[in-house]
Amino acid sequence: MIEGEQKITGRRGGTVEENRKKGILYIVVPCYNEEEALLTSAKSLLDKLGALRESGIVSEKSRIVFVDDGSRDKTWELITQLYHEHWEITGLRFAHNRGHQNAILAGMLYAKDYCDYTITIDADLQQDINALSLFIEEYESGSEVVFGVRNSRNTDGFFKRLSATVFYKVMRFMGANIYENSADYRLMSAKALDALSEYGEVNLFLRGIIPDIGLKSSVVHFDVFPRMQGESKYSLSKMMTLAADGVTSFSIKPIRMVFGMGILALLVGVGMVIHIVYEHYFGYTIDGWSSILMSIWVLGGAVLLSLGIIGEYVGRNYLETKRRPRYYFWDVLSHDNTQSGGGENL
Numbered sequence: 001m002i003e004g005e006q007k008i009t010g011r012r013g014g015t016v017e018e019n020r021k022k023g024i025l026y027i028v029v030p031c032y033n034e035e036e037a038l039l040t041s042a043k044s045l046l047d048k049l050g051a052l053r054e055s056g057i058v059s060e061k062s063r064i065v066f067v068d069d070g071s072r073d074k075t076w077e078l079i080t081q082l083y084h085e086h087w088e089i090t091g092l093r094f095a096h097n098r099g100h101q102n103a104i105l106a107g108m109l110y111a112k113d114y115c116d117y118t119i120t121i122d123a124d125l126q127q128d129i130n131a132l133s134l135f136i137e138e139y140e141s142g143s144e145v146v147f148g149v150r151n152s153r154n155t156d157g158f159f160k161r162l163s164a165t166v167f168y169k170v171m172r173f174m175g176a177n178i179y180e181n182s183a184d185y186r187l188m189s190a191k192a193l194d195a196l197s198e199y200g201e202v203n204l205f206l207r208g209i210i211p212d213i214g215l216k217s218s219v220v221h222f223d224v225f226p227r228m229q230g231e232s233k234y235s236l237s238k239m240m241t242l243a244a245d246g247v248t249s250f251s252i253k254p255i256r257m258v259f260g261m262g263i264l265a266l267l268v269g270v271g272m273v274i275h276i277v278y279e280h281y282f283g284y285t286i287d288g289w290s291s292i293l294m295s296i297w298v299l300g301g302a303v304l305l306s307l308g309i310i311g312e313y314v315g316r317n318y319l320e321t322k323r324r325p326r327y328y329f330w331d332v333l334s335h336d337n338t339q340s341g342g343g344e345n346l
Contacts (some may be wrong), residue, residue: 023116025052025062025136026090028107030100030184031079032069034123038078041125042066046086048129057136063114063336065090066123067107070097076331083333091333101204104184105196106329112193114336119187127185131222135187144192144215148185151221178208185222191215258306265302268295 027045031038045064052058066079066089079091092106104120111118117139121127131148138146169180184206188196195213211217 022056022059023136023139024114025049025058026107026111026115026118027062027064027132028067028104028111028118028120029064029123030067030069030103030107030120031071031075031123032097032100032103033071033073033075035071035074035078037124038066038075039082041123042078042082042086042089044125044129045121046088048132049088052132052136057133059116061114063088063090063111065092065107065111067103068093069100069103070094080333083335087335089333090336091331092329093331095330099204100184101206104206105204108188108193109197112190112197115190117187117189118193119185121185126224126226127183128222128225131185131220134220134222138218138220139187139189141218142216143187143218144189145210145213145217146187147179147211147217147219148183149179149219149221150181150183151223178211179219182207186210189215258309261302261306265299268298 027049029041029045034041042064049058049062049064053060053062066082068076068079068091070093076091076093079089079093082089083091090110092110094103094106098106108118108120117136119132119135121129127148135146135148188210192210192213192215195215196210199209201209
């Protein structure tokens, strides 16, 4: 700690030491077609936030921010209802579905101008909300980022457990600084949010970006419960997209692997040339038909795979160079200011 740091004032006024004791918490909740679970989840979150305020752990100015990721059901109508019934509720609505990662980022970047720290949690509340207190304790101990890590994957099916295990091992192999079994259940301080706002890429993989910020961090382990209402919105295709974003955002190893495959293919080609010359010299050209056919398939497959990997990087670079907004707010319902209605993008 820098000498005299306790005299530095925070966003709410007062000293850093005082703010750490009773900071403004914004709970960010991304939502996509969550009409079945939203009211139940909102009640649980409001009760938990009320308990934290009554215990003096968080400020009376703390809020819950629901981010509607372009839902096609009644999710926004329910958020609007909650906003009018509870002063703690803020609602952000995307004009179109922009994905889970963008919804989380939008909520955090909105909150950074009003809060001392945010905690993100999924709308189905499968993640144990009792761990909120543990996140805050780590923040009060000096951590700027607190990562939530699952205790186990017992609530997942066999395929999801296997795919998740492979995904995290591949990401570590590729060089990404990522916690195994981590989730988008995490705390970030205002300082960390300011740093995150400097990252401008379109293809988001927050589980890799946030550890890369480099601020003091810690880990909280939490339990995951079976989903009580509705169905999971994270389909296999969305998980594959997230995995592709993770790999291509943080590693060039796949391209280096393509280079290695090219060298291997060249060596195989040289061997095949020697083999063909040998067979031709001794008059066994008919026997060489299978070898030539196999080499065509192997080399053809290697070329197509290589082009596919390179194409992924080229395509993502193309999306980044266009510099389009990540999302656009169609509606903003907030008690933090007097403005409400569409018109903000980022």
